[in-house]
Amino acid sequence: ELGVCYYPEQWPRAKWEEDAARMVELGLAWVRIGEFAWSRIEPQSGVFHWEWFDEAVDVLGKAGLKVIIGTPTAAPPKWLVDRYPDILPVDARGVVRKFGARRHYCFSSQRYRLEAARITEAVTQRYGAHPFVHAWQTDNEYGDHDTIHSYSRAALHAFREWLAERYGTVEELNRAWGTTFWSMHYNSFDEVDLPNNLVEEPTPTHLVDYFRFSSDQVQSFNKAQVDIIRRHSPGRPVTHNFMSQNTDFDHYKVGEDIDIASWDVYPMGGLINGRLSAEEKQRYLRVGDPDQPAFNHDLYRAVGRGRVWVMEQQPGPVNWASHNQSPADGMVRLWTWLAYAHGVDMVSYFRWRQAPFAQEQFHAGLLLPNSEEDQGFKEVAQVIAEMKRLPKGEKRGKASVALLLDYDSRFATRALPQGRDYAASAIALDWYSAISRLGVDVDFIGQHCDLDGYRLVVAPDLVIPDADFIARLKASDVKVLFGPRSGSKTRDMHIPGDLPPGVLGDLLDFRVTRVESLPAFQAETVLYGNTSHQTTRWRETIRTTETVLATFQGDYRPDSPALIGNEKARYCATLPRDEFLLKLMGDTLAWANVGSLPDLGDLRLSRRGKLHFAFNYGSATASAPAAADATFLVGGRSVAPADVAIWIQSTQDAAIK
Amino acid sequence: ELGVCYYPEQWPRAKWEEDAARMVELGLAWVRIGEFAWSRIEPQSGVFHWEWFDEAVDVLGKAGLKVIIGTPTAAPPKWLVDRYPDILPVDARGVVRKFGARRHYCFSSQRYRLEAARITEAVTQRYGAHPFVHAWQTDNEYGDHDTIHSYSRAALHAFREWLAERYGTVEELNRAWGTTFWSMHYNSFDEVDLPNNLVEEPTPTHLVDYFRFSSDQVQSFNKAQVDIIRRHSPGRPVTHNFMSQNTDFDHYKVGEDIDIASWDVYPMGGLINGRLSAEEKQRYLRVGDPDQPAFNHDLYRAVGRGRVWVMEQQPGPVNWASHNQSPADGMVRLWTWLAYAHGVDMVSYFRWRQAPFAQEQFHAGLLLPNSEEDQGFKEVAQVIAEMKRLPKGEKRGKASVALLLDYDSRFATRALPQGRDYAASAIALDWYSAISRLGVDVDFIGQHCDLDGYRLVVAPDLVIPDADFIARLKASDVKVLFGPRSGSKTRDMHIPGDLPPGVLGDLLDFRVTRVESLPAFQAETVLYGNTSHQTTRWRETIRTTETVLATFQGDYRPDSPALIGNEKARYCATLPRDEFLLKLMGDTLAWANVGSLPDLGDLRLSRRGKLHFAFNYGSATASAPAAADATFLVGGRSVAPADVAIWIQSTQDAAIK
Amino acid sequence: ELGVCYYPEQWPRAKWEEDAARMVELGLAWVRIGEFAWSRIEPQSGVFHWEWFDEAVDVLGKAGLKVIIGTPTAAPPKWLVDRYPDILPVDARGVVRKFGARRHYCFSSQRYRLEAARITEAVTQRYGAHPFVHAWQTDNEYGDHDTIHSYSRAALHAFREWLAERYGTVEELNRAWGTTFWSMHYNSFDEVDLPNNLVEEPTPTHLVDYFRFSSDQVQSFNKAQVDIIRRHSPGRPVTHNFMSQNTDFDHYKVGEDIDIASWDVYPMGGLINGRLSAEEKQRYLRVGDPDQPAFNHDLYRAVGRGRVWVMEQQPGPVNWASHNQSPADGMVRLWTWLAYAHGVDMVSYFRWRQAPFAQEQFHAGLLLPNSEEDQGFKEVAQVIAEMKRLPKGEKRGKASVALLLDYDSRFATRALPQGRDYAASAIALDWYSAISRLGVDVDFIGQHCDLDGYRLVVAPDLVIPDADFIARLKASDVKVLFGPRSGSKTRDMHIPGDLPPGVLGDLLDFRVTRVESLPAFQAETVLYGNTSHQTTRWRETIRTTETVLATFQGDYRPDSPALIGNEKARYCATLPRDEFLLKLMGDTLAWANVGSLPDLGDLRLSRRGKLHFAFNYGSATASAPAAADATFLVGGRSVAPADVAIWIQSTQDAAIK
Ligand SMILES: [Zn+2]
Numbered sequence A, B, C: 001e002l003g004v005c006y007y008p009e010q011w012p013r014a015k016w017e018e019d020a021a022r023m024v025e026l027g028l029a030w031v032r033i034g035e036f037a038w039s040r041i042e043p044q045s046g047v048f049h050w051e052w053f054d055e056a057v058d059v060l061g062k063a064g065l066k067v068i069i070g071t072p073t074a075a076p077p078k079w080l081v082d083r084y085p086d087i088l089p090v091d092a093r094g095v096v097r098k099f100g101a102r103r104h105y106c107f108s109s110q111r112y113r114l115e116a117a118r119i120t121e122a123v124t125q126r127y128g129a130h131p132f133v134h135a136w137q138t139d140n141e142y143g144d145h146d147t148i149h150s151y152s153r154a155a156l157h158a159f160r161e162w163l164a165e166r167y168g169t170v171e172e173l174n175r176a177w178g179t180t181f182w183s184m185h186y187n188s189f190d191e192v193d194l195p196n197n198l199v200e201e202p203t204p205t206h207l208v209d210y211f212r213f214s215s216d217q218v219q220s221f222n223k224a225q226v227d228i229i230r231r232h233s234p235g236r237p238v239t240h241n242f243m244s245q246n247t248d249f250d251h252y253k254v255g256e257d258i259d260i261a262s263w264d265v266y267p268m269g270g271l272i273n274g275r276l277s278a279e280e281k282q283r284y285l286r287v288g289d290p291d292q293p294a295f296n297h298d299l300y301r302a303v304g305r306g307r308v309w310v311m312e313q314q315p316g317p318v319n320w321a322s323h324n325q326s327p328a329d330g331m332v333r334l335w336t337w338l339a340y341a342h343g344v345d346m347v348s349y350f351r352w353r354q355a356p357f358a359q360e361q362f363h364a365g366l367l368l369p370n371s372e373e374d375q376g377f378k379e380v381a382q383v384i385a386e387m388k389r390l391p392k393g394e395k396r397g398k399a400s401v402a403l404l405l406d407y408d409s410r411f412a413t414r415a416l417p418q419g420r421d422y423a424a425s426a427i428a429l430d431w432y433s434a435i436s437r438l439g440v441d442v443d444f445i446g447q448h449c450d451l452d453g454y455r456l457v458v459a460p461d462l463v464i465p466d467a468d469f470i471a472r473l474k475a476s477d478v479k480v481l482f483g484p485r486s487g488s489k490t491r492d493m494h495i496p497g498d499l500p501p502g503v504l505g506d507l508l509d510f511r512v513t514r515v516e517s518l519p520a521f522q523a524e525t526v527l528y529g530n531t532s533h534q535t536t537r538w539r540e541t542i543r544t545t546e547t548v549l550a551t552f553q554g555d556y557r558p559d560s561p562a563l564i565g566n567e568k569a570r571y572c573a574t575l576p577r578d579e580f581l582l583k584l585m586g587d588t589l590a591w592a593n594v595g596s597l598p599d600l601g602d603l604r605l606s607r608r609g610k611l612h613f614a615f616n617y618g619s620a621t622a623s624a625p626a627a628a629d630a631t632f633l634v635g636g637r638s639v640a641p642a643d644v645a646i647w648i649q650s651t652q653d654a655a656i657k
C-alpha cells in the first residue's frame, strides 16, 4: 500500500478536503501527520488546541485514508525550551545546541523525558482509540543531525549511572577500561567524565561505552513512548522511521520494542554522501547507488523482524545534501517497486506538497507548491495502476544468504578506527553490492538472530563476536565468510587474550599477528587463483593451519595469507573491492551451494513470493534474466534505463536453487 | 588626483616634514590619517592628547596636502575594552572575539555606539573646521575579518527589536518565517534567538532577517557618525572605504548616507581568493583578475551615486592572502589609470612607507621601511607625469548596459544556497567579465535605481525582485537578461505562490518546475545555436510559452529549455561560463542594440569622456582597437603586457554606438 | 646499549620475573618504568602505595637491568584534577582540555607545579639512592598533543609577569610590539591578553613573545624537576624524551638543564605526517623518510651536548598516525644501527609487550600481547649478536658541516608565515637530506654553540640572527650558506632598520627589497650555471654588490639574483628542491672544501669513530662506497633493501677529507 506525509498545520484549512480527496483519487491508502505539530497542539504550557488536529484527522479519515500519527517529540516548542533550557543537547565542543530547527533535545534530560511522556500521553489519550488512526510513529528520525551524542550535565550523570549498572564496581570499570594505562585510574564512578574535549583520544572502552550508553538512551526514550501508545491505542502497530545506515545506536534493540520498522529513503543524497568514487557518482548521479536503498530495505526488514515500511520516499530533488540533483524520470516508480520487491508493505512519500517556506522549501513533494502535479505524482499513479496487475499477498521469502551487521562492532571501529578513513559502513555495502550483482537475495541478521534456513553468513566487520553466536554458528550447517578485523576485540574493547580472532578461533584456526592501515595511495597485490588484484586500506599478517586461498605478493612479506578457509569458515585479511570482491563473492556463494548469476552489471534482481523483479540502474537497455516461460506483468524482458520488469515464471531461478 | 595613507603616530616626529615634502614633490594632493589613532588621541579615558595630531595636520597641510581624517572607531583602545567588555563582538560559535587586532566591536553594542559617538564628536569638534581638513572617512572597512555578524547579547536584543519593528506582530513573523514547520512557533519576539549554534540550519527567513538586521546595524552605526561629522564639518565630503565584493551588508544603503564611496583595491589577494581556476590564477598571477578591480570601480561608482574614490591602492605585495605574490612591474600604474578610466576621482595609495613592525610588516608601501623609493613610488611618479598630458575635466559617461547587483538577493542565496559551492559573487563577476571582453562599458544598479538611458540590464542573480522594479523595467524600453534563480524567492524567502519566477512573470511567461544543484564533476550539455556547450552547478526545468533559444541535451529531460526569451526579456536556466557565456553576452548585446567588439582576450577597454583607455593583462603585446584617426596621449596602438594606452579619436567607438 | 620501556602496573605481578628474565636473556641492559604510574603510586591524595613499585624495581634490578625511572608528571590522576580543576590546560578556543588521556596540565599552573614537585620529591626521595636506579627521565614528551600552549588564567598571569620581566616598562613593550599600529597601545602589563580568539592575527611580536614565554615555562617546569632529582639522586644522569621535530619550545634550553637528550623514534608516522610528496611517501612507505630519523639523532646530539639516547624506538606498526603501516622487516634493526652510527649510546624500544587494552592497543611491542616474540624482538636479537663483532668505545666525531637550527626563528616564521604553507621544518630537512645524499655527516648547532672545527655552516632559516653569533662567524674561518628570510627580523620581530638581512649584512653586502610567497602552482625559473631549475613558494628581490651565482628568469624581473655570495658567505633567495638543491649543496660543500660523494640515491652513510655505516632505504640492492681495503663487520659491500653494512677501512673516506 502507498501513503503520503502531510502537514495540515502548514496549509490553509480550506485546502484540506481537496488535498484528502486528491490523495484518495490517486490511490493512496495511508497518511502520516503530526510529528512536528507540538507547538500547534500545545502553543503554550498546558494550553491545548486540539480542534484543528481533530478536524484534520476527520477530514483525512472521512476521505478514506488510514491515519498514522507521529508523536511530536522531535521538535519541542520554544516556550518549553525557554522554561527548561537544560533539555537542549550539548555538542562535542561543549556548546549548547539551540532551538530553531529540530531534534533540539538531549536523550538524557529527565525533564525532557517527562515532557515527552506528557505530550505523548496527551496525544495518545485523545487519538488512541480514534477509528481513523491506524498506526503510530514515535518521534522522527532518531540520530538525524548527529543528535544521539550529547555532552550535557544530564548525559554525564546518566552515563555514570549506566556505568555503575554495567560494571557494578569501579574496579571492574578500571579493569575493562585499562586505566593502568596513562594513570587513568578512577576511584569512583563519579570521577568519570564524558569523552569530549580531551587532550587526546580517551581509552577506546570509554568511547565504546559512551556509544553504548547513548544507544541505550535512545532505546529507553523510545520504549517509554511505545508503552504509552500501547496503553492508549492497543492493537495499532507502532513504528519509528529510521535513517539510512545510521549506526549511532543499535537499531535492532529499538526494533524489538516496535511492531514495524520503517525508514526514510533518500537515494540522491545517499549517493552524494556515499561510498562511491567521483566517477561512479557521476555515472549513477540521477539513479543513485544501485545497492544502497536495497541494502536498507533488507536491513530494516531485519530490524522490524519481518515487517518493514518506507515512511518517507524521496519524490524528486531534495534540499539537504551538498548538491541536490534530480532523480531521473522513472526513479520514483522504480524505488517504489524496489521497496515492494524487498518486502516493504507500505511506501509513504515525503511529502504531499512542496512547502514554499522554511528549511525544506527546496524539497520536492508529489505536488509542486502551487498544487500542480509534479513528476513524482505521475509516477505514483503509474505504480498504482501497475499494482492492480499483480497477484495479492505475495510475501518476501527467506534468503539463503545472511549479511551480519553488528552495531556494537560499529561502535568499536568508530572508537578505534586505526586508519583515518576506515569505513565499515562502506565495506558492508560493498559486500552487499557484490552479492546483489550476482543476482542473489540477502537477509540481514544481528548476532541475536536465528540462523535457521541460511546457507551462508557473510560478516564483513564482526569486530566483537559473541561466544554464543559463534557457538550457534558452529553448531549449525551454515558456512561463513568473515572480513578483516572480525574477532579482533573483546566486549571490553581489548585484544583477545591469545590474539585475534578470539572466539572465532573456534571456527577457523589462525592468529592475526600484525595489522596495518594503509593510505589510499598504497596498493597491496593479492594473488587469488591465477589473478593478481590490488587492495588497499587494510592488511593483516596471519599465521594459520588452514588452507590458504589467496596470498599477498610484493616486497613486504610475500606469500603471506590474504584469504584462508576450511569447510566451515573463511577469513579475508584485507579489503577486496571491484573485480576481486565480485570473484570472491561468486566463489563463496558456490562454496556455500548458493546459486548465483553472472555479473548483472547495472541490473538488479529481487524476488517476493512468486514475483520476480528487475531494476535497471544503467544508461543502456538491459535484458532481464527471466526464464523462457516468464510471464511479464509489468514491463518486459528488455528493461530500459530507470525501468522495471516484473514477471512470474515456473522454472526455478538460477540464483535460488 | 592622487593621495596616500599616512600614519604619523607610527613614525618619529622628526620624519614628518620630510615625508610631507616628499609626498608633495611626488605630486600627491591628498593624505588620509587618523583612522587607527584612538589609543594615541585618548590614551586613557577622557585624557586627550591632541597636540601630536594637531601638529601632524599642520605639517601635512602646510606642505600643501589636503587632509582626510578617518574616525578612529575601527580600533577602540584596550582601556575602553577593559572598561566595557561587552563592546566586543561574539563569533558564531559563541566565543568573544578579543582585543589585539582591529574591528573588535559589536555593531549592536549601545555602549560602543555611545563611545563611538563620543570620540567622533571629539575629533570632529576639533578638526571639523580646520582649513587643512578637506574630507572625512567613517571608521575603516566595515566587514573586514567577518565582523558584520555578531552573536552577542546586545545583538540578540537589537535583533528582537528589529524584528518587532519589521513585523509588528509575532504572528506576522510566524507567517513569514513559516514556523508551522518543525514546530518553530514563537509566542513573542522575546522568544526569538540568534541563528547560531543550532542543531541544524534555521529557517532561511530567520537567517535572511538576521543578515538584513546586521546590515541595518552597519547603516545606522555609520549614519550616526556621518551626522556628527556633518554637524561639525559642514561642506566637507564624507566617505567610507569599502572592501571589494563584500556582500555582508547593503552597500547602497550606507552609500546613501555618504557623499563619496571609496574602496580599497588589492588585486593580488583578490586573485588568490577569487573566482578563477588554478590555471587562470597562474596565468594572471602578477596582474590579477582582469575584471575584478574594474567590476568594483563600477559597483562603487553606483554606491557613491556617481562619486567614487580609491582610498587604498595596493602599491606592491601585501601580507594578508594565503600567498602574497608581487604585482608585475607596471601594475601600480595600470591600476591607477584603470581607476581613473572607470570614473574614480581620487586614488590614495596604501601606504606611504612600509611599517617594519606589527601585523602588516609584509605590506608594501610607496617607500620601503628604510624610506627608499619602492617600485610603486616610481610608477606613481610616471602616472603623475602622464596625467599632465591629458585634458582635464573628463567625466565618465553613462553606460548602455547596467548590471544589477542586489544585496538582499545575496543574503537569500547565502541563507539557502541549495548547492554547497554556489557562488553568486563569482557568477556576477563572470557575467561582467564576458561583457568587458566584448569591449562594452558597464554601470551597476540596484533595484532602487533609475533605468533611464540604459538599453540593457543584466541581472545574474536577482533572487528577490521588487514588484516596483519589475514594473519600472516593464514600463521602460530597456531589455533584460536574467540569470537562474531570478525571481525564485519573495521578500519573505518563500517560493512565489504560483512558482518562480514570481513577479518576473510580468516580463516573461514561464514557470520553474524543478531546480537542481549539481556537483562540479557533472556537466550538462546545452545546445545553443548549432553548438553544444557544457554547464554545471545549476540546472532548472522550465515550462514556457516563450521562444526557446537554447535547450538541454543528454539523457535527462532532453530538449528542456535552457534559455528562453521574448522581445523584452530573456532568462537563462543554467550557469554558462567561458565560450558559452561569451557567446550569450555577445548575442544579448546585439539583441539590445548595444555595439560590441570581438573578444578582446586579455585586453580591456574603458572610456571616460572623450578619453579611450586600453589595458593589457596578457603576456603578449596586444593591439588597441583605436580608430584610424586616434591620437595617443599615453602609449600607442601597440600595448605591451601590463601597459596602458590612452587616446582620443573622432570616429565613434564600435562598442558605443 | 639497548633497553626497553616496561609498565609493570599493566601486567600481573606473576609475569614480572619472567619478563625481566627474557629482557636480560635477549641482551637488554636498561629498562624505563614509571612515567605514567602516578595514579598507582598515589591512588588517593597523600596515600602512597610504594610496595608494588619497590617490587618492580627489585625484580628488574635483580635480573640485571639498569632502571630508568620517569617522573610521573605527564599524567596527573583524576582525584588531583578534580581537587584542582585549574591545573587543566585550556585550548586556543578557550575550552578546558579534560582528563582521560595524558598531558592534561597547564605549564603555568602554580598549583600543578607544586603538585609535580611534591610527587617528584616523593619518588626521588624513595628511589634516588636505590642501587638499581641508574638514570631519570623527567615527565614524558613535552609538547605531545599540542600541549605547550595553554590559554588558561594561569597562563595569562604568568605571561604578564614574563612580559614585565622581559620589557621592564610597558612603553618598551609598546615599542617592541609596534602598538602604534591599529591603536593597540597598552597602559600596563595587566592590560595584555593571551593571543587567542582575536578578530584577526595579533601583532607578531605578541605571538612570538607568547611562544617564547611558553617555551620558557617548559624549561622552568623541567628545571624544577631536575633540581629535585639531582638533590635526591646525585650522580645519576637525567634525561628527557623529546619528540621528533617539535619546535614549540627551545630544546637547547631544556637540554642545558639535563645530562642526556633522548628522543622517541617513530619513522612510520614521521613519514605519513612528513614533508614528502604522496609519490615519495608511497616509495618509502615501509622504510620511512630516509633522513628524518638521522636528522633528529644529529639534532638531539646537539641538544644533549654530545650525549643522546633513544628512549622509545618503534618496534613495529603503531597507532597514532592517520594510517599506520608496518615497517619492512629489517627496519627495527636498521634504525637501531642508524642510531648507533649517529652517536646514540642507548636505544630503548617502546614497548616490551603490546598492551591489549587502552589507547595504544594497536601499538606494537617487542612481544605480541600474548607474549610471543614479534618481528622486532627477533631483529633486536640480531643487532645484539652483531654488536659483539664491533670494537667497543667508538665515539662519533665532529662533523665538518653544521646545520643551524634556531628555535626563536621557528617561532618567528610560525607567527608570521606570510605564505600559508611555508614550512620551515620541511626546508631544514630538505637541506639536511641533500647533504646526506652526498655522503656527508652533519652536526647541529644553535647560535649559542661553538664554531670551532666546522668548515661550513648551513643556515636554512635563520630568521633572527644574533649579532654576537654573526660576529663569531665572521671572526672564524667557517663558510656559511644562508636560506631565504635569514636575517629578515630583529629580536623584536621587526624588519631590520636598513632592510633585511640586518646583521647578516656584516658577512655579505645585499638588501632584500621585496619578498613574495607563491602558491604551489607557480614555478619560478632559476638559471644556475647553465641549467634552469624550477622553484616555488618563495622569491626575493635582492640588490647586491656581491657575486651573483644564480638568477631568476622569466617575465617578472628577469636576471634578478637568486643566489649570491662572496668568499665567506652565500645567500639563496628562493627555495631550491630536488636536483637544484642537490647541485647547490654539492657546490657549497666543494666551496667549503668539504669532501663529498656523488648522489647516493637511497643509500645513506654515517661514521662513528673508525666504523663506517651504510643504510639502504631503496627497493634495490645498492653498493656501499667502501674503500677497496674495507673490512666488513656487518653485512658486505652489497647492501640489500632495508639492510645495513658496517665496515672499517684504512683509506680515508672521500666524504671526510
Ligand atoms: Zn485554537
Ligand SMILES: [Zn+2]
Pocket (backbone or CB within 6 Å): B049, B051
Ligand atoms: Zn601627550
Ligand SMILES: [Zn+2]
Pocket (backbone or CB within 6 Å): C049, C051
Ligand atoms: Zn597498595
